[in-house]
Amino acid sequence: MRARLISVVLFLSGASALLFQTLWLRLSGLAFGNSIWAAALILTSFMAGLGLGGALAAFLRLQRGRPLRIYAALEVIVAIFGSTLVFGIPHLGEWLRPLFQVLWDHQQFLNVLRFGVSLCVLLIPTTAMGLTLPILLADPLFQDRDFGQNVGILYGFNTLGAVAGALAGELVLIQFCGLLGTGLAAGSLSCIAASLAWFIGRKEVAASQRIPGPGLQISLGCRPPWNLLLVSAGSGAILLGLEVIWVRFLRLYVASSSIAFCVMLAVVLFAIGLGAIGSSVIARRLISPQKVVVSLLLLAGIGTLVSYVLFPLPPPQSGTQAFDIESSLQVAWLSLALMFPVAFLSGVSLPMVITCVQRKIPNRMNAAGLTMLFNTAGAAIGPLLAGFVFLPSVGFQSSLIIAAAGYAGLAIFATERSNWSFHERSGRLFLLLGLVFLLAIAFFPYHRAELHFANARRPYEKDGSRLQKKIEGNADTFQLLRCDLFGEPYYYRLITNSYSMSGTRPRTQRYMRLFAYLPLALRPESKNALLLCYGVGVTADAFTRDASLEHLDVVDTSGEVFELAETYVGPGYSNPLRDPRVKAFVQDARFSFTIA
Numbered sequence: 001m002r003a004r005l006i007s008v009v010l011f012l013s014g015a016s017a018l019l020f021q022t023l024w025l026r027l028s029g030l031a032f033g034n035s036i037w038a039a040a041l042i043l044t045s046f047m048a049g050l051g052l053g054g055a056l057a058a059f060l061r062l063q064r065g066r067p068l069r070i071y072a073a074l075e076v077i078v079a080i081f082g083s084t085l086v087f088g089i090p091h092l093g094e095w096l097r098p099l100f101q102v103l104w105d106h107q108q109f110l111n112v113l114r115f116g117v118s119l120c121v122l123l124i125p126t127t128a129m130g131l132t133l134p135i136l137l138a139d140p141l142f143q144d145r146d147f148g149q150n151v152g153i154l155y156g157f158n159t160l161g162a163v164a165g166a167l168a169g170e171l172v173l174i175q176f177c178g179l180l181g182t183g184l185a186a187g188s189l190s191c192i193a194a195s196l197a198w199f200i201g202r203k204e205v206a207a208s209q210r211i212p213g214p215g216l217q218i219s220l221g222c223r224p225p226w227n228l229l230l231v232s233a234g235s236g237a238i239l240l241g242l243e244v245i246w247v248r249f250l251r252l253y254v255a256s257s258s259i260a261f262c263v264m265l266a267v268v269l270f271a272i273g274l275g276a277i278g279s280s281v282i283a284r285r286l287i288s289p290q291k292v293v294v295s296l297l298l299l300a301g302i303g304t305l306v307s308y309v310l311f312p313l314p315p316p317q318s319g320t321q322a323f324d325i326e327s328s329l330q331v332a333w334l335s336l337a338l339m340f341p342v343a344f345l346s347g348v349s350l351p352m353v354i355t356c357v358q359r360k361i362p363n364r365m366n367a368a369g370l371t372m373l374f375n376t377a378g379a380a381i382g383p384l385l386a387g388f389v390f391l392p393s394v395g396f397q398s399s400l401i402i403a404a405a406g407y408a409g410l411a412i413f414a415t416e417r418s419n420w421s422f423h424e425r426s427g428r429l430f431l432l433l434g435l436v437f438l439l440a441i442a443f444f445p446y447h448r449a450e451l452h453f454a455n456a457r458r459p460y461e462k463d464g465s466r467l468q469k470k471i472e473g474n475a476d477t478f479q480l481l482r483c484d485l486f487g488e489p490y491y492y493r494l495i496t497n498s499y500s501m502s503g504t505r506p507r508t509q510r511y512m513r514l515f516a517y518l519p520l521a522l523r524p525e526s527k528n529a530l531l532l533c534y535g536v537g538v539t540a541d542a543f544t545r546d547a548s549l550e551h552l553d554v555v556d557t558s559g560e561v562f563e564l565a566e567t568y569v570g571p572g573y574s575n576p577l578r579d580p581r582v583k584a585f586v587q588d589a590r591f592s593f594t595i596a
Helices: 002-032 036-059 067-095 097-103 107-137 147-200 226-250 258-283 289-309 328-360 364-413 425-442 448-460 506-522 538-544 559-566 589-595
Strands: 466-472 477-485 488-496 499-503 528-532 551-556 582-586
Touching: 002 036, 002 067, 002 107, 002 147, 036 107, 036 364, 067 097, 067 107, 067 147, 107 147, 107 364, 147 258, 147 328, 226 258, 226 289, 226 328, 226 364, 258 328, 289 328, 289 364, 289 425, 328 364, 364 425, 364 448, 364 466, 448 477, 448 488, 466 559, 477 559, 506 528, 506 538, 528 538, 538 551, 551 559, 559 582
Parallel strands: 528 551, 551 582
Antiparallel strands: 466 477, 477 488, 488 499
């Protein structure tokens, strides 16, 4: 009964944590902006706090304190600081306004400021979140039970709670209670979890049940299993990087909305939670979980490739022949087909890795904390590598292949060479899975990415437009189409993911130029102008036609739209970015208002 109640506690804790994370990321846009750099730095700050919690759990020992009481205190800290941040973050932008004004022309320093402030603001509640699971594993209830089974159940229920929090927050709470009301709801869930934990641990634990384990100290002969810890870090990096890559790929078919992203996130978390619970079922039967980890990593590498190749192409939306899917059920189905297999295997493997580490580090809290520290560190690095390195340089398909190869590399690194011997049954299994992986790489349809790009732009090619240039950027995929008339460029269309974002049709140029002509007509004495969103540059071009204008700042969240500016040619159009009066900023447009 007590174990079931603790599972409920972790379920509530997971729901609360995901609600807070969603709210903090949303509200941080008001203070730091919603550019890709700002979002990445805020997410890194969040993961850094979780990692610090894991680090504390890795190096601390509980000898007298009762874990459930400590856990209850941690949940109260999360509730108090989390709810306070929901109310306070929107005011940060105003408080930091003088610094923003000074650093507006120095984006690197502005990013450092964002990271430092967000880290300080989120540090206390996220550190408390990172401590919760390892602290519970130190409870005497679990001392005489199979460690792998305990980790799988607790981690699984905590992750399933995060699924409930993600869906409830986006589909119900934010809509009916607003952001502040949702923050109070998240704090209430943490308080309920704290109350239950306090109730469960209210009785004194008999002294005989307190079994203080040795700490993580090299002097005691407790040498950390670095290969397993690096596998934990690598697995976290690859899975979180894959999540970024998967979302980028699905946006070629799915409308970019908060609900769509919520559904994708829920599918990944649901798969991880089920996988963790599944690992608890098989953990007690395993003699060598480390060999199972190797098999799971190889299967994850194979699954990364196969799930992409077998991805079910959705039908175009009725009436438009475009994709841009908005139905939550369709988004869930596509996400399940693409993400579920690998996320499920990851959910199975992490508790297994923690179990392997615990065999080297007897103290359960230390083992779990150290493994989670490395996993969280990898999870912080993975999205940055995917979004800022691999996607812009090699594209989403090659990034998937690199991720699959990363899983295979971790499998080799996770065990000794002798375990790959053909004379052992496990060795034959490893070699078979390795052969399947190599065959998947050899026969991979490397042209498949062009099919998906063509599907995204096909509805807009009916007028004879043809692809002029394609860019896979940090945040979006851009395809520029050109329609010719009598062999000369007539107009361009800019497609962002699967949505026609802007164009240069003569009739659309009229109203886009009016955005410049009208304010200049109303304020003819204006010497400076601020243009939010560059698009295809028509409005910026109209501004530069005014000889009396001395300075024009152009702000856009995507640097790729500025890169495409050199592509447009045609009568009556010149690249406005060549004008010395024009200065371009890759920044959140709303953020620019704070310095106006």
